Amino acid sequence: MRYLPLTDEDRRAMLATIGVGRVEDLYRGVPSAALLDKPVDLPAHAGEIEVERRIRRFAARNLGASSAPFFLGAGNYFHHVPASVDHLIQRSEYLTSYTPYQPEISQGTLQALFEFQTQVALITGMEIANASMYDGATACAEAALMACRVARRDRIVLSGGLHPHYRDVTETSARFMNIEIAALPADVSGNEDASATIDADTSCVIVQNPDVFGRVRDYSALADACHAKGALLVVVVNEIVSLGALMSPGDMGADIVAAEGQSLGNPMSFGGPHVGLFAVREKFLRQMPGRLCGETIDADGKRGWVLTLSTREQHIRREKATSNICTNSGLCALAFTIHLTLLGEAGFTRLAEVNHAKASVLAKKLGSLKGVELLNDTFFNEFTLRLPKNATEVVDALAKRDILAGVPGGRLFPKDKGLANLLLVAATEMTTDEDMDRLADGLTEVLK
Amino acid sequence: MTVSFTTTGNRGLDLEEKLIFEQDKAGRTAVDLPDVPAHDNRLGVAKRKKAMGLPGLSEPQVVRHYVRMSRNNYAIDAGIYPLGSCTMKHNPRLNEKMARTPGLADLHPLQPQSSVQGALALMDELAHWLMTLTGMPAVALSPAAGAHGELTGLMTIRAALEARGDARKVVLVAESAHGTNPASAHMCGYEVESVPGTEGGRVDLAALKKRLGPDVAAFMITNPNTCGLFEDDIVAISAAVHDAGGFVYCDGANFNAIVGRVRPGDLGVDAMHLNLHKTFSTPHGGGGPGAGPVVLSKALAAFAPLPFVVKDGDGFRLVETEEQSGAQPYGRMKGFNGQFGVFVRALSYMMSMGSDGLRQASADAVLNANYLRERLQNALSLSYPGPCMHEVLFDDRFLAETGVTTLDFAKAMIDEGVHPMTMYFPLIVHGAFLIEPTETESRASLDQLADLMLGLVAKAKAKEVEFFKASPTLTPRRRLDETRAARSPVLRWSPPAPKLAAE
Amino acid sequence: MAALKYTDQHEWVAVEGDVATVGITDYAQGQLGDVVFVELPDEGKSFAMGDQAAVVESVKAAAEVYAPISGKIVEINEALNDKPELVNEDSTGDGWFFKIEIDDESELDSLMDAKEYKEFVKGLE
Secondary structure: OOOOOEEEEHHHHHHHHHOOOOHHHHHOOOOOOEEEEOOOOEEEEHHHHHHHHHHHHHOOOOOHHHHHHHHHHHOOOOOOOHHHHHHOOOOOHHHHOOOOOHOOOOOOOOOHHHHHHHHHHHHHOEEEEEOEOOHHHHHHHHHHHHHHHHHOEEEEEEOOOHHHHHHHHHHHHHHOOEEEEEEOOOOOOOOOOOHHHHOOEEEEEEEOOOOOOOOOOOOHHHHHHHHHHOOOEEEEEHHHHHHOEOOOHHHOEEEEEEOHHHHHOOHHHHOOOOOOOEEHHHHHHHHHHEEEEEEEEOOOOOOOEEEEOHHHHHHHHHOOOOOOOOOOHHHHHHHHHHHHHHHHHHHHHHHHHHHHHHHHHHHHHOOOOOOOOOOOOOOOEEEEEEEEOOOHHHHHHHOOOOOOOEEEEEHHHOOOOHOOEEEEEEEOOOOHHHHHHHHHHHHHHHHO | OOOOOOOOOOOOOOOOOOOOOHOOOOOOOOOOOOOOOOOOOOHHHEEEOOOOOOOOOOOHHHHHHHHHHHEOOOOOOOOOEEEEOOOOOOOHHHHHHHOOOOHHHHHHHOHHHHHHHHHHHHHHHHHHHHHHOOOOEEEOOOOOOHHHHHHHHHHHHHHHHHHHOOOEEEEEOOOOOOOOHHHHHHHHHEEEEEEEEEHHHHHHHHHHHHHOOOEEEEEEEOOOOOOOOOOOOHHHHHHHHHHHEEEEEEHHHHHHHHOOOEEEHHHOHHHHHHHHOOOOOOOOOOOOOOOOOOOHHHHHHHHHHHEEEEEEEEEEEEEHHHHHHHOOOOOOOOOOOOHHHHHHHHHHHHHEEEEEEHHHHHHHHHHHHHHHHHHHHHOOOEOOOOOOOOOEEEEHHHHHHOOOOOOHHHHHHHHOOOOOOOOOOOOOOOOEEEOOOOOOOOOHHHHHHHHHHHHHHHHHOOHHHHHHHHHHOOOOOOOOOOHHHHHHHOOOOOOOOOOOOOO | OOOEOOOOOEEEEEEEEEEEEEOOHHHHHHHHHHHEEEEEOHHHHHHEEOOOOEEEEOOOOEEEOOOOOOOEEEEEOOOHHHOOHHHHHOOOOOOOEEEEEEEOHHHHHHEEHHHHHHHHHHOOO
């Protein structure tokens, strides 16, 4: 048991110091009927060799993105993570430290968070950002609850372009808070105008850009419509790389931005852990959930950083807190900020350009296949195809050919049978010409 | 004020580091990307037209930046981190290696299920370990952290009560609870009422019984509790709550004391979250990510949130909709499938420890805490007499008349090269010192902690107030001005105002 | 100005005509420590005696401030938005919170006078 430093001799000596005979004597408060006298029925301890073997056996039964032509998106994207990111986040001082409650010995994490908050504010075009949420979907739900606090209203409008998981998580969060949700139908046509749905009880409209079908929109007019009626505009971004090419939500007039940051620095990892980004206008600061890092000086007058404005948080405010969030996504936020620092303005813009170009080439190629229709007029790195048959069956058939083709409409919108033939396809800087050819050929074959 | 002797402001290995924004050269990047192929622009009207203002650095600068900053952090890999209630134990590197295995790290959550059978099997295996260790029949894996698990557990309870026809109004919370408990109950639409404790630091069973009634949805208890004590009335508490038609929620933050020795399912618990980033050794990462799976009793199992994994013939199926579930899931807590990367790490740890190792670990955690209790109890003020579980609680009575506070004492510990214990929590004692050494500390490490604390007690008794008020003095930064940070918040870097041209 | 009256929630009240000025006591500011933020009620809003009317925050704590008597808010101390430290520096002077138009003068009778409040605080220590 390589993780346990005490020897039997230590244990005996320590029990003697304490003045008890057996460690069980220290469990004397436990009802005796509940105290187990032998190990539970699970395998005994194992060395690294054996554990690696057992875990790799699980891995061997999967087909990963690095082993196949890969085109899935819908909120998680397969991007390259520079080698130095994984090296740096595994430094002990970042990986194995706690939340920076003792700022004198946590300046590394705090400075990184301050830079993270600044970067998130810059790319979203917002004034301030927090130190991260769990993921994009929970950030979206927190944005909805925050909008209700700010506007002192309790109705939320969800665009039909919002990712269904984000919609579901937001609905679940609102369900027991007496908040009314108006979820608009899936917006396949791209003609949705949510402004007509804003009434005097509406706290916010939540839209996504690019939307779940990949379409890019300018929400400036919707922002004006929201503000004219005293509501907030929440913009969700689920492919953060898109901000390297697109007008920022802040420039469109968003009041809150809730985003998924996985694309920078973090592997898809079957859906988590990822990092929720949360940015707002400064006037809403006090209603913001989550941790914040702020600049200050130390006793010698040197610049330093601390967690601040914590009176909004649960450990002080308890049931009156802005959220119950405590542990967030510190290390994923660190991976995000390191990757974005490596990219810089030039690299981030270039990365977005490459993504868009690859998707554009792929869309043209697939859209020209017989029976396949490209639905999008605009897109960033993901678009929607209408296939002549059920897309889930097509995806399953292509998976048998070791091609991971995209996300079928039926997976995201299981109740909406009209969307069953839709296929969401994404390309990133990882997508090669050969991958595109294999998908086009495979699709042709399967649709024959 | 300390005098700086160097031109750079550095002090040997203690290095100053500017912000990335102060190292910017426009156009520079540390990532070489593929060429942009010829393509039609399909971005439309929302194409970006102005710069963002991100700084440009090269790879060596970026690496150096984060390495230099990292040296300003304390970490469990560097020394004892006895934060009560946080279970800062050793984080095995094997876990990190396993989470990065191709075929696990590079899976997309919406891949065809035929292509991710190993991942689903891994989740099922983790669920099996968690259910076996807790003696509970079901588990919801998706919550992202402890507080998220609390909310999940309470929502499951609420859904079960609604199905019975009455969601009820009130959640009772033990007085010594973590702040997340009342915050989670509030987010679940409940009023929160506090249940007082006894002189002995446990829940007052009589007061609880008096308050229970048809309006009470659940009682939230932490066991072992935040005073480091086992709630010895737990079976009677559960029975009383159940008799009143309510549910028992157990905050599992302190599960590390009893893993492999006591199963919460045998104590009448209906729902309990497990902090995989505490009990099961996944790294805290400077504030996450964690994972907070919630084990559920039979009465609650049918209401667990989506998604979840079920066995299906020889394989596994991921249930993502109510229709597929054959149950009454109340909703969805998180995008996709939960903190899968944390699951891999936790399973790697559990397999390494095994049923025998986990049982030894909890015993060692309790032994280490009691050893510290024994070594410190005559010098510090022990809040509750007798043995503790995996953490020991002292308060600041021993500092009375010294002019030194708990905070001062903690800051002086920092100069001794250790991370301080949890301070000022739980709130039910004055100036709390909550010490949780964990099982991964050696006896020598515990002795060193005890010795340095005894040394500081002597200094405090000698009224060396100035020494304490000035601490820490050996850290990259001394005490930081938190009032200034909160009064005029500076939450992001801004470019310096352009200087006026000299005359 | 008449002598100050006090509540058991550590608010003070100074009555002038039909308007009462409200703030928190020196004892309260001392317990809170450095005040960093004060959330004041909207002007024109009415409160019943004992309703939460404002929030005062220090670095490590937050406290609700209750309306000591029923009435309508007629003025708030905007200076606290920029200088919350006034609450520490001059709690019964420049650190006042709001002025409230008195609905029912008889409510004032239930408040403590300076001597009673002093005794009350002594009992807490």
